[in-house]
Amino acid sequence: MDLVNHLEGRLLFAVPKKGRLLQAALNLLEGADIQFRRENRLDIALVKNLPIALIFLPAADIPTFVGEGRVSLGITGRDTVAEHEAGVIALRKEQAESGKSTPQEDEGGCVEVMDLGFGSCKLQVQVPEKGQYGKPSDLIGKNIGTSFVHLAEEYFAALEAEAEAEAANGTKSKKLKTKIIELSGSVEAACALGVADGIVDLVESGETMKAAGLKPIDTVVSSTAVLIKSKNPTNVDTVELVAARIRGVITAQKHVLCQYNVERTKLAAATKITPGKRAPTVNALEGDGAWVAVSSMVEKKKIATVMDELTEVGAQDILVLEIANTR
Numbered sequence: 001m002d003l004v005n006h007l008e009g010r011l012l013f014a015v016p017k018k019g020r021l022l023q024a025a026l027n028l029l030e031g032a033d034i035q036f037r038r039e040n041r042l043d044i045a046l047v048k049n050l051p052i053a054l055i056f057l058p059a060a061d062i063p064t065f066v067g068e069g070r071v072s073l074g075i076t077g078r079d080t081v082a083e084h085e086a087g088v089i090a091l092r093k094e095q096a097e098s099g100k101s102t103p104q105e106d107e108g109g110c111v112e113v114m115d116l117g118f119g120s121c122k123l124q125v126q127v128p129e130k131g132q133y134g135k136p137s138d139l140i141g142k143n144i145g146t147s148f149v150h151l152a153e154e155y156f157a158a159l160e161a162e163a164e165a166e167a168a169n170g171t172k173s174k175k176l177k178t179k180i181i182e183l184s185g186s187v188e189a190a191c192a193l194g195v196a197d198g199i200v201d202l203v204e205s206g207e208t209m210k211a212a213g214l215k216p217i218d219t220v221v222s223s224t225a226v227l228i229k230s231k232n233p234t235n236v237d238t239v240e241l242v243a244a245r246i247r248g249v250i251t252a253q254k255h256v257l258c259q260y261n262v263e264r265t266k267l268a269a270a271t272k273i274t275p276g277k278r279a280p281t282v283n284a285l286e287g288d289g290a291w292v293a294v295s296s297m298v299e300k301k302k303i304a305t306v307m308d309e310l311t312e313v314g315a316q317d318i319l320v321l322e323i324a325n326t327r
């Protein structure tokens with residue numbers, strides 16, 4: 001089937017085609033009951049139960065497609081959105097300076113719909129552990145290796161402006177003194193191989209940088225995966241439906257359902273610990289007027305403490321249940 005000719009009327013939704021965000025993004029689509037079958041080697045998949053076509057793209061390219069309005073919705077890292085936006089700002093500035101065209105502030109761009117809670121990492125400035133550079137300003141005028149050229153340029157332009165203002169010499173140079181060298185991967189190798197004095201790269205556990213003999217000296221962007229939409233999306237109702245479904249899955253992932261029995265006299269103390277989303281559900285226990293059963297949504301990360309506190313106030317038969325979905 002020629003899928004490209006079946007896109008008419010469908011919401012185009014970009015999903016990372018590989019890499020660290022792929023599996024979590026697919027899990028989210030499954031949780032939101034977005035059903036599709038991706039043919040081998042095809043980067044387009046028609047959704048069976050909704051008017052959506054999934055477009056599988058490199059995470060770093062998704063903000064370009066969404067920002068230009070070619071695709072209405074996307075899942076990618078906030079770092080890639082920031083890089084795209086820094087690129088757009090740099091281009092507008094360049095065009096304005098050369099008088100080529102008028103900068104259009106309101107045109108295009110990505111709107112963050114929600115944080116998806118996975119893929120957390122930091123874009124950091126890293127230097128050799130045993131080297132001569134201790135703070136970011138030491139790197140002014142040096143060589144910086146990165147895949148995030150626009151964010152690195154923006155970062156060092158701000159550092160240079162700050163340094164010039166401090167020196168109060170009034171010579172605000174237009175040209176960046178620091179040399180930004182674009183690398184597409186294995187950026188951590190650049191210092192040891194003499195290509196760069198410092199790097200701007202992603203860090204999660206810190207293991208890669210430690211193994212490469214590097215240490216962080218600043219954070220440029222803190223990132224997680226995000227759902228983004230274009231400024232003027234097509235199929236607005238479907239965009240809202242998908243966002244609501246994904247929000248439900250994420251809320252469910254972050255919470256558990258806590259059920260317990262407690263004496264009515266201790267109910268106020270217990271429900272103070274588990275106030276729930278709106279309010280806890282309280283039911284009488286069959287044949288025992290003195291006891292009630294309580295059920296309440298609790299944040300997953302707090303559940304151990306909540307169970308300790310409930311036990312302390314006299315709650316019994318505490319059960320913790322996974323929530324598959326919620327609205």
Ligand SMILES: Nc1ncnc2c1ncn2[C@@H]1O[C@H](COP(=O)(O)OP(=O)(O)OP(=O)(O)O)[C@@H](O)[C@H]1O
Pocket residue numbers: 018019020021058059060076077078079080119120121184185202203204205223224225
């Ligand atoms: N070490 C990491 N830990 C957590 N998230 C990361 C990490 N590295 C990257 N990410 C996130 O995942 C996104 C995609 O990066 P990833 O390297 O997986 O993509 P990719 O498409 O395979 O790119 P490449 O081929 O350049 O490695 C990044 O933009 C960032 O938001």
Ligand SMILES: O=P(O)(O)OC[C@H]1O[C@H](OP(=O)(O)OP(=O)(O)O)[C@H](O)[C@@H]1O
Pocket residue numbers: 184185186187188201202203204205206207208209
């Ligand atoms: O802090 P850590 O948990 O060690 O993760 C950081 C590493 O992960 C990313 O690289 P990736 O594995 O995507 O490979 P790449 O260098 O080819 O981009 C990033 O560029 C770092 O190299």
